[in-house]
Amino acid sequence: MDAHRITMLGTGLIGDFYTMTLHGQRSRDEVRVVYSRSESRGTAFKERWGIPESTTDLAAAVGHPETDVVVVGLPNFLHEEAVGLAAKAGKAVLCTKPLGRTAEEARRMLEVVESAGVFGGYLEDLCYTPKSLKAVKAVQAGAVGDVTWVRSRETHPGPHSAWFWDGRLTGGGAIIDLGCHCIEIIRNFVGKGNRPVEVMCHTDTLVHPIADEDNAIALIRFESGAIGQFEVSWTFRGGMDLRDEVAGTHGTIWMNHFLRTGFEMFTAGSGGGYVAEKAETAAGWLFPVGDEVSELGYVDMFSDMFRAIDTGGAPMETFYDGYVVNAVMDTCYRSARTGRWEPVELEWRGGSTRRITATPETYEGMVVIKREILPDGRHKLILKDPASGDFTDRVVAGA
């Protein structure tokens, strides 16, 4: 039984979620030292979570002699430095999303980890929600046939910390903050080996007085013909809307991770307290989630990471995945500027994927477009004459 001692970098909301998870339930792992740029925030964090030490010395935190894993929960512009230090220290490094601010930055981080031979895990929690894990497994087992379309939507009224709003520090706006989740969720459903070929994206800044986009929509065309669609926003009202939809040739999946999970509460006022991340109201109809760190994927994410470290295998989400996500986001921004489909430029390691295909049924030399069962048991066929291209109805005996 391997237990891990962790260096936690960062004391923001994500540091809290990570530590709550790492220390949660019957865990064998523990955060040994926490780094913050601010001594007071570091001390408060240390006390909040019962961590032995806090420090404002990044290198010392990473190099702490008793830790074997470094978790990067810092603002985006600090990821590269932190990953570099961890690689140099020969430690496993788990980096929060997005990996980099650009594909170029992400690629350098990928290289530094690969050349150092250390374990690199990409902390994309929303690919690990229990619903997503089960849904991906069902899709891989063929439950929906070939995936034709995936919609991933993440919207809320805007981030809690100042640095998120500064594109110079983050690399962009709502796409960098939220789109990275959606892209990787989509990739898990269409298949990691299904190359993202081109991207069409629209961005706008509609509500907040900022330089970067507070709303964006993108389409990603994959090699198979499947379309990934994401919608991200920092102007949504009503809480945090986290929904995924998958359409396939033989089925459909709908997932609601946050606002409608079978838990509904009306309160006339007092005693509501904390409802859920990004809830907007504390009275009226509220929609809490049960166990947030589990429902948002943190529990399964760290379990997968440690399992991979312990067994010498690869985690579900790697630094390479983080790099692909950055490459797609770069293409989103490019397309938003040019107003056209833009090719995704990336070093592709995923092989190739066949086009979605459905071999049509034939009936007396005609192509069967559709077969419907009538109330009386007979079948109604819609037929296409391959020669003329004409369509006709035909009612036939049932099977």
Place this chain on the structure above:
Amino acid sequence: MDAHRITMLGTGLIGDFYTMTLHGQRSRDEVRVVYSRSESRGTAFKERWGIPESTTDLAAAVGHPETDVVVVGLPNFLHEEAVGLAAKAGKAVLCTKPLGRTAEEARRMLEVVESAGVFGGYLEDLCYTPKSLKAVKAVQAGAVGDVTWVRSRETHPGPHSAWFWDGRLTGGGAIIDLGCHCIEIIRNFVGKGNRPVEVMCHTDTLVHPIADEDNAIALIRFESGAIGQFEVSWTFRGGMDLRDEVAGTHGTIWMNHFLRTGFEMFTAGSGGGYVAEKAETAAGWLFPVGDEVSELGYVDMFSDMFRAIDTGGAPMETFYDGYVVNAVMDTCYRSARTGRWEPVELEWRGGSTRRITATPETYEGMVVIKREILPDGRHKLILKDPASGDFTDRVVAGA
């Protein structure tokens, strides 16, 4: 109390829905004559609905001396001829969706009606669902602030009649069949006076062996900056998915018109019978709708049309609206070919609409990006320095 005598053109599914509605509940109106290209279908329809006469003579049906309203429920390629005959006969004409196969055709139909001075109503039922009517009213009253985004989704496994599948007769595929609904729903929410400026559209034929698109996604940018988004498909599995979502600066609306309306049934097998339009299964978990002709908007649609005829006013949905929809669909097909945003070309009668605006709050010379209420009642402000562009957090006393 004005009662209307109607000439019904067409005996397909839509003719059934229309007649069920016109004859429904305590109606004062009645279908007086029905036209079908096929004598047997006409006779069967006549008997099914207790209509005095059926005929295969289009001109005779339109010109029937006892009818004052002509309802066009024919395949798309027959709309123009029928509308022309009705205009010539000086009768009110109500035409099913889409108005034309192209904007050019729709424009000719608009002109023929306008120059004849007859009433022209566009039978866009899904803009009249009771939920939509109430939601549009709430939006107009300011319940969600400025509309920033509308998603309209209509997908099912494909149409029931052969002619729908032949783009030569219809003008296209899933966009012509379903997108016309979505576009007009979107226009009702962003405002009819909000000009559709440009369109980005992706189409593909993924499953059915046909020449036209069986899947499409489009973005429509309106003058205000609002984005309309539609998703249409003839390859959806699980029934008919009819959902609309509206996001605004101060609110959100979600509508599910079909598959999740508070009516859920599990049956181990027998006795299911007809569940709902385009239901795929007759056992397991089923999701019927209560009163389909009401829930799909037919009841309110005809009431609005007859109210407008009787009062000499305009209906909510006019031939001009139908023409705008065709113009947007033309642009969708154009964009799908060029792979870029394409301008919407149309004769615009709607005036102009201001850009979505949010005048930012200021605090001690800083721009307030976001204001959050902390559990202890204090407020956390995210502030932007207009000079440097830097962002900071500040916690202040509550209001």
Place this chain on the structure above:
Amino acid sequence: MDAHRITMLGTGLIGDFYTMTLHGQRSRDEVRVVYSRSESRGTAFKERWGIPESTTDLAAAVGHPETDVVVVGLPNFLHEEAVGLAAKAGKAVLCTKPLGRTAEEARRMLEVVESAGVFGGYLEDLCYTPKSLKAVKAVQAGAVGDVTWVRSRETHPGPHSAWFWDGRLTGGGAIIDLGCHCIEIIRNFVGKGNRPVEVMCHTDTLVHPIADEDNAIALIRFESGAIGQFEVSWTFRGGMDLRDEVAGTHGTIWMNHFLRTGFEMFTAGSGGGYVAEKAETAAGWLFPVGDEVSELGYVDMFSDMFRAIDTGGAPMETFYDGYVVNAVMDTCYRSARTGRWEPVELEWRGGSTRRITATPETYEGMVVIKREILPDGRHKLILKDPASGDFTDRVVAGA
């Protein structure tokens, strides 16, 4: 085509709903005269709905020479007098729920109508919601097998008018106001010919300073063994909760008529306006209904009544049904006092109904209690030895 001229008695909320329905959409019927005990309310009502006359003379309203139908929308204690006058006038009379304050009163009303030979319709709207009508039809077609249990729940924060709160005028509290709906919904699902045999009921006055019950729960045992369960409350928070559930040997039905019907709206504040009957809030997450008079059954109810009048048939809900409901409510109050199951005393016209039965399958002389399909296709049987009463598992080849 028969059109009806109606005498409307009463100008409260129910009078508004009734008149909105009677005048609604393309109706051929109209309210000709309205009676109110208050001249000002009568005048306001007349103007609100465009009714030719209002009066404070009950007999004159009922006897109005131009009306053929009398609709009783008065407080409970005035039903009997109004019905008596209508019967004397030889007019069809439609009476709102509950028919009487007690079974004895209801029985007298039934007799006066029957001996006068006039049409008597019981305006039990919630049995006519489009969902209920379709669900009852599915149940009658066998979709859920034998009905074993029906739950009908109607709760809200309490009625809008003063007289509802005075048991001397109404006959009771929440049971008289809301339980009457539930009992008749239950009867429609278990079958009108299924005799209610005995009742167990608990009542309490938990919140409001009144003499009658503001909360009640009852179980009704029917001849078949099916159990009807109702929960009524005047202390529910969050709006109006109208849900029905049906369990059968082969299926399940869940209906939500009000708070979750696929229409969800979040608003930060302004412009909400009227949301729905008994909504508690005008901001935050709201759950409007589309077309209230349709969704609550008023439209189908009056259509059924007029169809029955016009054809000389019986409506779905008769005065006899109203009498049965009163008899069950009397038993509820009796049981609440004695704390035990009490027999339902009533003149039964419904015949008899067989006990719910399931003839057990046998396997090699054993009784099959349950058959489950294993992932590998084999079947797992749980068997009971009829001699010893012992249970065993057995895995056998699939069918």
Place this chain on the structure above:
Amino acid sequence: MDAHRITMLGTGLIGDFYTMTLHGQRSRDEVRVVYSRSESRGTAFKERWGIPESTTDLAAAVGHPETDVVVVGLPNFLHEEAVGLAAKAGKAVLCTKPLGRTAEEARRMLEVVESAGVFGGYLEDLCYTPKSLKAVKAVQAGAVGDVTWVRSRETHPGPHSAWFWDGRLTGGGAIIDLGCHCIEIIRNFVGKGNRPVEVMCHTDTLVHPIADEDNAIALIRFESGAIGQFEVSWTFRGGMDLRDEVAGTHGTIWMNHFLRTGFEMFTAGSGGGYVAEKAETAAGWLFPVGDEVSELGYVDMFSDMFRAIDTGGAPMETFYDGYVVNAVMDTCYRSARTGRWEPVELEWRGGSTRRITATPETYEGMVVIKREILPDGRHKLILKDPASGDFTDRVVAGA
């Protein structure tokens, strides 16, 4: 950091769920030895979960020198013996639900544990679902005011193992199997110190050819006046229906733990695989749950138990709670026989609870029954004259 070595007694479905949880994610605990009455089932279980030893010797398993905790996952009739052995061995004992077959048996188990001074935990998983934990906390914080009513429903098509069906081995039917969950869920919401005073229960055997009840409904009246209501069934169709509802003077909570949790899947057929416990179908619309062991409460339950063992405190669910549940179930069976409310006989340790009270507001000497806000901002009061008992409406200026 305390890690535990566990003796697992029993290899049925519950043993699998328990072991999956104990070994789950990053757990520090492990099952060291498993006991089964059948050598082959024990061996299979051992291999399935990577447990070092299995045995058919109950005493040896309990007394295993390396374990400190005994988990009883055996059929009901074996609980007492197992608990006695564990107490004798001086080990912490965690016993699955129900504690005993009767209150008398449960009481003996309680006494043996208390007199031995060992830790006794009652494994009532459904009180530990993440939703329930958060909801109970919200209720305790006052979010819904005084609880007036709790409904807990657990129904499915019947248990998987033969012994469950034999009342001689279990103590009853659906109440013993499922009602024990509901009773304890209800107690958590109304308050553990709120004495269950009397019970009214109806049972019937409607579908299965067994001697015990396959359906039951019960009302439990607590000292505060709150009513607990449970519905249990072995004849439900459509999967496993696990829902709880809480009504309070100031709020409402609805929880759906299984069939509607924001995860919906339609599949035309292949690849569905295991959906969820007690799912009935593998095609059509399916409703899986994300992480079953988390959603059903197993994870939080064992965390609470071990936390209590480690800190010397009491778990949320104790043997005393198990005894109270058995006492209520005994009363259910008694009431089902007598057809009347029966007092709950038990040794009460919970103190006393005040009656639900709402001090009524007064207005000019009148009692305010209800206050409604009108669209124009004024308030409508329903007033009761304390002298005459008469009710009137009054519209006054808003607050």
